[in-house]
Amino acid sequence: MKKIFLLAGIFVLLSAITIKAQVTIGKMAPPDSSAVLQVISPDSTKGVLVPEMTVDQRDLIQNPADGLLIYNISEECFNYWNATDGSWQSLCGGVAKAVYTVACSDITVNGMYVQGSGLNGNDYLSIKANVSKAGSYTITGTTANGYGFTTQGTFLNTGMQTVLVPGQGQPVAANQTPGDPLTVTLSGADSGCNGITIPVLPPTANFTLSCGTAKFNGAYVKGKQLDPAVNTVTFNVNVSDISAGGSWAVTSNTVNGISFAGSGLFTNPGPQTVTLKGTGTPTGTDPITLTFTTNSGDGAATCTATVSIAIPPMTILGLGGNGALYDYTMLTAGGDGYRMLMDQKNFGTLDNSTVKFGDGNTTWKIDARSGYQTDAQIVTDLTTNPPDIVVIAYPFAEPAGANSLQAIVDYIKKGGVVLMFNEDNASSTGVIDGLLGTSITSQPTGGGAGARYQFPTFSDPVLNGPFGNLNGLFWGEDYSTTDGLNITDPTLASKVIVYTTYASGTGTAASDGYVTMFRAKDYNFIWVGDGGFNSSGNHTGTTLCPFYTSQNPPYVPLPKSVNYTGAGTMYGPGPVWNSIFSANALAWALNQAMTNGINPH
Numbered sequence: 001m002k003k004i005f006l007l008a009g010i011f012v013l014l015s016a017i018t019i020k021a022q023v024t025i026g027k028m029a030p031p032d033s034s035a036v037l038q039v040i041s042p043d044s045t046k047g048v049l050v051p052e053m054t055v056d057q058r059d060l061i062q063n064p065a066d067g068l069l070i071y072n073i074s075e076e077c078f079n080y081w082n083a084t085d086g087s088w089q090s091l092c093g094g095v096a097k098a099v100y101t102v103a104c105s106d107i108t109v110n111g112m113y114v115q116g117s118g119l120n121g122n123d124y125l126s127i128k129a130n131v132s133k134a135g136s137y138t139i140t141g142t143t144a145n146g147y148g149f150t151t152q153g154t155f156l157n158t159g160m161q162t163v164l165v166p167g168q169g170q171p172v173a174a175n176q177t178p179g180d181p182l183t184v185t186l187s188g189a190d191s192g193c194n195g196i197t198i199p200v201l202p203p204t205a206n207f208t209l210s211c212g213t214a215k216f217n218g219a220y221v222k223g224k225q226l227d228p229a230v231n232t233v234t235f236n237v238n239v240s241d242i243s244a245g246g247s248w249a250v251t252s253n254t255v256n257g258i259s260f261a262g263s264g265l266f267t268n269p270g271p272q273t274v275t276l277k278g279t280g281t282p283t284g285t286d287p288i289t290l291t292f293t294t295n296s297g298d299g300a301a302t303c304t305a306t307v308s309i310a311i312p313p314m315t316i317l318g319l320g321g322n323g324a325l326y327d328y329t330m331l332t333a334g335g336d337g338y339r340m341l342m343d344q345k346n347f348g349t350l351d352n353s354t355v356k357f358g359d360g361n362t363t364w365k366i367d368a369r370s371g372y373q374t375d376a377q378i379v380t381d382l383t384t385n386p387p388d389i390v391v392i393a394y395p396f397a398e399p400a401g402a403n404s405l406q407a408i409v410d411y412i413k414k415g416g417v418v419l420m421f422n423e424d425n426a427s428s429t430g431v432i433d434g435l436l437g438t439s440i441t442s443q444p445t446g447g448g449a450g451a452r453y454q455f456p457t458f459s460d461p462v463l464n465g466p467f468g469n470l471n472g473l474f475w476g477e478d479y480s481t482t483d484g485l486n487i488t489d490p491t492l493a494s495k496v497i498v499y500t501t502y503a504s505g506t507g508t509a510a511s512d513g514y515v516t517m518f519r520a521k522d523y524n525f526i527w528v529g530d531g532g533f534n535s536s537g538n539h540t541g542t543t544l545c546p547f548y549t550s551q552n553p554p555y556v557p558l559p560k561s562v563n564y565t566g567a568g569t570m571y572g573p574g575p576v577w578n579s580i581f582s583a584n585a586l587a588w589a590l591n592q593a594m595t596n597g598i599n600p601h
Contacts, residue, residue, distance in 0.1 A: 022035065022036055022037070022038075023036070023037050023038070024037075024038050024039075024040060025037070025038070025039045025040070026039055026040035026041060026042055026046075027040040027042055049071075050069050050070060050071050050078070051070050051071065052070070052071045052073050053070055053071075053072070053073065054072070054073055054074045055072060055074040055075065056074075058070055058072060058079065058088065059088075061081075064081040064083075065081065065083075066081060066082070066083035066084075067080055067081065067083075068080060068081040072088075072090075074097070075090065075092070075096055075097045076092075076188075077090050077091060077092035077096070077097075078090070078091040078092070079091070079096075095134075095135050095136050095154055096135045096136065097135050097136055097137070097187055098131055098133055098134055098135035098136060098137045098154070098155045098187070099131070099132045099133035099135070100129045100130060100131040100132060100133075100137065100155065100186070101129070101130050101132075102127055102128065102129050102130070102184075102186060102191055102193070103128070103130075104191070104192070104193035104195065104196070106127060106128035106129075107125060107126075107127050107128075107184060107191075107193055107196060108125065108126040108127075109125060109182070109196065109198050110122065110123065110124050110125070110126055110261075110279075111123030111124060111167065111251070111261065112201070112249035112251065112261065112262075112263040112295070113147070113171050113180075113198055113199065113200045113201065114171065114200065114201045114202075114203070114204055114247055114249055114263075114295060115171050115172070115173060115174040115200055115201065115202055115203050115245070115247075116170060116171070116172075116203055117170055117171070117204065117249075117295055118169070118170040119147055119167035119168055119169060119170060120251075121166070122251040122259075122261060123166075123167035124149065124164050124165055124166045124167055125139075125141050125149050125164070125165035125167075125184075126162060126163075126164055126165075127139060127162070127163045127164075127165060127184075128160060128161070128162050128163075129155070129160070129161050129162075129163055129186075130159070130160055131155045131157070131158045131159060131160075131161055132158060133158065134154070134155045134156055134157055134158055135154065135155060136152070136153070136154050136155075136187075137152065137153060137154070137155060137163075137186070137187050138150075138151075138152040138185075138186075138187050138188065139151055139152070139163060139165050139184070139185070139186055139187070140165075140184070140185050141165060141167075141182050141183065141184045141185075142182070142183050142185075143180040143181065143182055143183075143198065144180070144181075145171050145172050145173060145175065145180045145200065146169050146170055146171055146172035147167060147168065147169030147170055147171055148167065148168065148169060149165040149166065149167045149168070150165065150166075150168070151163065151164070151165045151166060171200040173200070174200050174201060174202040174203075175199065175200045176199045176200065176201060176202070177199070178197050179197030179198050179199040179200065180197060180198045180199075180200055181194070181196070181197055182196040182197065182198055184196065201245075201247035201249070201263060201265065202245040202246070202247050202265075203244050203245030203247065203297060204244075204245055204247050204248060204249070204295050204296060204297040205239055205240075205241060205242045205244075205245060205246045205247065205248055205266045205269075205296070205297060206239070206240045206241035206242075206296050206297045206298040207237050207238060207239040207240060207248055207266065207294065207296050208237060208238050208240070208294075208296070208301065209235050209237050209250060209274075209292060209294050209301065209303060210235060210236045210237065210238075210303075211235065211292060211303035211304055211305040212305075213234075213235055213236040214233055214234070214235055214305035215233065215234045215235075216231075216232075216233045216305075216307045216308075217230065217231065217232045217233065217234065217351060218230040218231040218232065218278075218351050219231075219310050219348075219349035219350065219351065219353060219356045219360075220258070220278075220282050220288075220307055220308065220309045220310060220356065221282065221309070221310045221349055221356075221358075221359055221360055222282050222283070222284060222285050222309060222310070222312065222359075223281060223282070223283075223359075224281065224282070224349075224359070224360055225280070225281045226258060226278040226279055226280055226281065226282075228277035228278060228279060229277075230351055231277070231278035232260075232275050232276060232277055232278060233260050233275070233276050233278065233305070233307070234273055234274070234275045234276075235250070235273065235274055235275075235276075235292075235305075236271065236272075236273055237271070237272050237273065237274050238270070238271050238272075239266045239268070239269045239270055239271075239272055240269060240298075241269065241297070241298075242266050242267075242268070242269055244297055245297070246265045246266040246267060247263065247264070247265050247266075248263060248264055248265070248266055248274065248294070248295065248296075249261075249262070249263040249294070249295045250262055250263075250274060250276055250292055250293065250294050250295075251276075251292070251293055252276070252290040252291060252292045252293070253290060253291050253293075254280065255288050255289065255290055256282055256283045256284050256286070256288045256309075257280045257281045257282050257283040258278055258279065258280035258281070258282055258288060258290075258307075259278070259279055259280055259290070260276040260277065260278045260279075260290065260292070261276055261277065261279070262274060262275055262276035262277060276292075282309050284309065285309050285310075285311070285312055285594060285601060286309065287306050287307065287308050287309065288306065288307050288309065289304050289305070289306045290304065290305060290306070290307065291303070291304050292304070292305060308356060309356075310349050310356040310357055310358060310359075311355070311356065311357045311358075311590045311591065311593075311594050311601075312358075312359060312594065312601050313357075313358050313359055313362040313363060313364070313365055314357075314363075314364065314365065314388040314389060314590060314593055314594075314601075315365045315366075315367055315387040315388045315389070315599075316331065316364050316365070316366055316367060316370075316387060316388065316389045316390070316391065317366075317367035317369060317370050317381060317387035317389070317390045317391070318330070318331040318366075318367075318370035318371065318390075318391050318392075318393070319370075319373055319378060319381070319390060319391070319392045319393075319396055320371075320372070320391075320392055320393040320394055320395060320396040320531070321371075321372060321393065321394055321395050325537040326532065326535040326536065326537045326545065327534065327535070327536055327537070327547075328393035328394045328421070328531065328532060328534055328535060329370065329391045329392075329393045329534070330391060330534050330582065330586075331366050331370050331391065335536055335537075336536035336547060336548065336549045336555070336579070337534050337536055337547060337549075337579075337582070339549065339555040340549045340555050340556070340557055340579065340583060341363075341364050341586070342363070342364065343553065343554050343555040343556070344363075344554075345553075345554030345555075345556060346467070346554070346555070346556060346557070346583065347363050347364065347586075347587075347590075348363055354466050354467060354556075354583075354587075355466055355587045355590065357590060367381070367387050369381050372395075373404075375400065375401035375402075375403050375404045376403065376404075378400070378403075378404035378407060378408075379403050379404055379407040382407045382408065382410070382411040382416070383407060383410075383411075386411060386414075386416060386598050386599070387416075388416075388417065388593040388597055388598065388599055388601075389416075389417045389418075389419070389586075389589045389590070389593055390408075390411070390416060390417065390418045390419070391418075391419050391421070392408075392418065392419070392420040392421060392422055393421045393422070393531050393532070393533070393534060394421070394422075394423070394531030394532050394535075395531065396422055396424065396427060396531065397422065397423075397424030397426070397427050397531075400424070400426075400427040400430075402430070405427060405430040405431055405434065406434060408431050408434075409431060409434035409435050411598065412435055412523050412524060412525050413435070413523070414598050415524065415596055415597045415598040415599075416524065416597070416598040417524035417525075417589045417592050417593050417597060417598075418431075418524065418525050418526070419526050419528075419582075419585055419586070419589060420525070420526065420527045420528065421528045421530060421531055421532075421533040421534060422483065422527070422528070422529070422530075422531050423444070423480065423481065423482060423483040423529055423530050423531045423532075424483065424531070425442040425443060425444075425483055428442055428483055428485070428527065428529070429441070429442050429485075431527075432485070432527065435520065435523060435525060436492060436495050436496075436520065438489060438491070438492045438495075440485050440486060440487060440489075440492060441485075441486045442483055442484060442485045442486065442514075442529075443483070443484060443486075443510075443511060443514070444481040444482065444483060444484070444511075445481065445482050445483070445484040445502035445509075445511040445514055445516060445529070445568075446502065446504050446509045446511055446568045446569070447477055447481065447482045447502055447516075447567070447568040447569045448477070448480070448481055448567045448568040449477060449478075449479050449480060449481075449543040449544065449565075449567055450476060450477060450542055450543030450544070450564050450565035450566060450567045451476070451477040451481075451482060451565075451566060451567050451568045451569045452474040452475070452476050452477075452564055452566040452569055452571045452574065452576060453474060453475050453476075453477075453482070453500040453501075453502070453516050453517065453569065453571075454472065454473070454474050454500065454503075454571060455470045455471060455472060455473055455474065455475070455499060455500060455581075456471070456472075456498075456499065456500075457471040457472050458471070460497065460499075460519075461584075461588050461591075462499075462519060462526070462581070462584045462585050462588050463499065463581075463584070464584075465583070465584025465585075465587050465588060466583075466584065466587050467556075467557055467580050467583040467584050467587065468557075468577070468580045468583075468584070470577055470580060470581055470584070473559075473577045474564075474571065474574060474575070474576050474577060475500065475517070475533070475546065475576050475577060475578050475581055476546035476560070476564045476576030476578060477530050477532075477546070477567075478530055478531075478532030478533060478535045478544050478545060478546055479532055479535070479543065479544040479545075480532070482502070482516050482529045482530045483516070483529035483530070484501075484502050484511045484514025484515060484516050484529055485514055485515040485516075485518075485527075485529070486514055486515075487514075487515045487518075494521075495520060495521055495522065496515075496518040496519065496520055496521060497518060497519045497520075497521060498515050498517075498518050499517040499518055499519065500515075500516045500517040501513055501514060501515050501516060502514045502516055502569065503569060503570045503571075504568070504569065504570060505569065505570025515529075516528070516529045516530075517529065524589070524592040524593070524596070524597065526585055526588075526589075532544070532545075532546075533546070533547070533578055533582070534547045534578065534579075534582055535547055536548065536549070536579075539551070539560075540562060541562075542562050542563060542564055542565050542573070543564070543565050543567065545560075546560055546564065546576045546578040547560070547578045547579045547582065548560035548561075548578070548579055549579055557579035557580045557582070557583040558579065558580075559575040559576060559577045559579075559580065560575060560576050560577075560578070560579075561575045562575070563575075564576045
């Protein structure tokens with residue numbers, strides 16, 4: 001009988017459901033008129049559970065109905081199926097959690113941590129995440145010493161990505177050894193990276209930093225990551241008080257991709273040096289001015305210092321004789337000039353390179369067109385794929401004609417850099433008059449083979465360049481005579497910086513006072529009245545081959561110390577410094593080509 005009543009009751013219930021299409025569970029009462037199903041907790045202490053499953057289990061559901069609801073325990077969020085998009089959507093707001101892994105070795109602690117000093121923008125975690133599924137993430141790093149790290153965001157793509165997690169708070173106590181243990185959680189899950197510690201220095205000393213003494217070590221090359229062991233900067237500091245603590249920290253801001261930071265402990269007051277390590281990758285070739293901030297106990301102070309970025313590789317073209325014996329243009333393999341150009345000690349990206357130049361693999365790119373050229377070929381050389389720098393030397397006068405001289409003038413006016421070593425009157429005046437709008441006269445001076453010409457004494461980037469200070473020193477004439485320019489027009493004189501003139505010693509020679517070397521003020525142009533200025537084939541001659549370098553690596557420019565005869569001038573025998581002048585001139589040429597040359601860099 002009881003079974004009959006039970007079946008009857010179920011039948012009645014099903015009939016009611018079918019008729020009303022509304023059900024109440026948990027209380028004998030009709031459901032809300034807007035609901036097909038209403039679940040009521042009799043004592044208001046119960047809820048409703050929907051099926052729980054992981055992402056992998058959820059994705060096994062075959063043909064989910066539009067609006068199907070589950071609780072995703074992997075993401076800790078309700079998901080529903082959106083049939084229109086054909087994907088599971090989250091009800092937690094935003095995008096679903098990302099799936100990613102982190103190797104403990106890919107977690108780096110940046111910055112300096114000092115007892116009682118608040119963390120700043122230089123204090124952060126750098127974490128490399130391997131993202132297998134794009135989505136949201138939260139990363140935290142916690143310590144038990146009053147400070148920590150946190151960030152959240154969204155991985156938009158899969159693959160390796162770097163996340164910077166900024167710090168906040170301030171260390172309560174010093175803990176240099178072993179340092180504060182750091183616990184890192186990734187979207188709520190422990191990373192398992194439990195061996196990371198952060199050294200915390202004791203309270204800071206009172207000290208001042210002298211940015212004027214900054215010495216940047218190593219080479220800084222666009223696109224090449226800094227090596228903290230090599231790319232450092234050293235400063236002089238004066239420590240006035242360590243009674244409260246001796247720690248120090250100095251950091252820079254990040255400019256054009258690089259920054260510096262360092263910390264340590266002063267054990268005594270007084271003058272000392274500190275070294276900061278560089279990180280990052282330069283993004284350009286312009287000099288980078290950085291602001292350095294100290295954490296001195298008597299108040300943070302700032303100052304600025306500038307690091308130069310290596311000059312990018314440059315193309316250089318030689319017009320004239322490139323004979324291996326004398327190497328007039330410094331571009332013939334085997335010549336002293338060529339070896340000087342190509343030695344990384346002189347021009348390169350070594351830590352001790354005199355001129356930081358190149359990309360680590362290439363410095364000078366010698367134009368294949370270098371050498372003896374016809375008039376028409378010179379025009380083509382300077383107008384089709386123009387080089388960054390041109391060196392003109394003996395015997396340039398032989399092929400030079402009106403067209404090539406005009407091409408040189410046009411090249412210079414467009415920003416080209418020219419070092420013209422030339423003793424032919426017509427080709428010299430043709431270029432100079434065309435460039436400066438003058439009408440000068442020239443003639444061989446009384447200085448014959450072995451003549452010496454004295455440099456003046458004043459500040460100049462060529463006379464006092466990276467390879468040496470030439471003030472008051474001499475250069476020597478190679479083998480024949482030097483061309484001199486009669487610069488008496490004040491207008492012309494105002495357009496050039498005169499480096500040397502001819503002086504007979506008697507004051508009666510027709511060419512006394514004639515200019516034998518100058519640099520144009522408004523153009524990238526240096527002129528020297530000797531086509532063999534860089535001749536180097538004879539290392540002992542006293543009237544020829546005045547260019548000299550060390551004969552074993554590194555091939556650095558040196559004075560030719562034999563008693564160059566000084567024929568025809570007021571200066572007696574003595575050494576000459578031709579190679580050092582040319583090295584300084586090339587360094588100047590590189591800087592001009594980079595900053596306002598004919599080709600963009």
